[in-house]
Amino acid sequence: MPLQPFKATVPQDGKSWWLRLGKENLPDKFIFTLLLDMQPEHFLHRMQDVQILSQFGEYTVYSGVFEGERLGLLYHGSGSFSVSTAIDELAMLGAKAILRVGNSGGMRSDLRVGDIVVCSGGIREDRVTLDYVPLEYPAIPSRKMVQAEIEACESLGVAYKEGLTLSAGTMYPGSGFETARGVLDQSVLDRVHLWKKVGAANVDIETTTVLTMTRLYDMHGGALLGIGNDTSSGEGEFLDEAVIDRAISYMELEEMQDQFIDELSGGQRQRAMIAMVIAQDTEYVLLDEPTNNLDIYHATNMMKIVRRLCDELGKTVILVLHEINYAAFYSDYICAFVDGKIAKFGTVREVMTRQTLSQIYKVDFEILEIEGKPLSIYY
Secondary structure, eight states, X not given: OOOOOOOOOOOTTSOOTTTOOOSTTOOSEEEEEETTTOOTHHHHTTOEEEEEEEEETTEEEEEEEETTEEEEEEEEOSSHHHHHHHHHHHHHHXXXXXXXXXXXXXXXXXXOTTOEEEEEEEEEEOSGGGGTSOTTSOBOOOHHHHHHHHHHHHHHTOOOEEEEEEEESSSSGGGTOOBTTBOXXXXXXHHHHHHHHTTOOEEESSXXXXXXXXXXXXXXXXXXXXXXXXXXXXXXXXXXXXXXXXXXXXXXXXXXXXXXXXXXXXXXXXXXXXXXXXXXXXXXXXXXXXXXXXXXXXXXXXXXXXXXXHHTTOOEEEEEOSOHHHHHHHOSEEEEEETTEEEEEEEHHHHOOHHHHHHHHSSOEEEEEETTEEEEEEO
């Protein structure tokens, strides 16, 4: 005769054991996150009628109205054990959808710190979900949830990439790091490198628990993850806060650094996007009309910043501009196009001649020298 499971007893107040929640006034859609990943104010200031539903142990549960719909925001402890307990209790209480939002380590070579990954599936190394279903059971997000994440990113103009998320059972060896006693089990490290080799995008310790259990309980589940550190080299260099601060300072965004990007004006949003590029610290920077939608002060300052990226940080910057004088004053080389074809390429002085500009623009030009730079007047 098979063993019978223990029967769960309900506390006298009728609320769940760990979340301390009842069915009354419970939202059916939840955002899951870790306090280390996202501070509450990142979400709560966007909501109305915010309430604290419960605080117990590692869990804090908020409720608030966003765009006319009541949502739950659950802060949990680190790891799959904490997440599985929360999902078990929310499923019993009737929750319908859970989105994990948080941090992860980059594993794919095309991902950089600051990138966004829409999780398209999970690799179950978490161990916790084996107590629910065999390893063969897939960790797959809800199709509607993935579509919603993609639509949100595209509507906000936020770049994203799709990929598989590896959820490890431990923070250090399961993510490919040495422990305090070095590598204790080479097979664990070998598995991590295997998942890198076959294209896993990122690694965390919670996502596959969300995906597996929401599918098991017929809920909508998904994960939207930022890349907070790079493990693709195996060195696991964490993003230095100074890099972010420098990018924010470069773009003069200190006063609005805690705002969401869709709360910024067009010009502010443009500067924020370039700050993200600066924080990723790539060798090459491609900018398409970075002065568009900016007033004279911010447009000029933008060009000064681009120049500093070259002079101070050693970047190679390629940018598209329609203002020839900005190109002349701040660039090293100019490539002029007419009807989709290269009309002239050379140093600034080679391109900034009266004859060349008149041929390209079909108007009369005069060339002046200001601070040793050739600038144009056209009429």
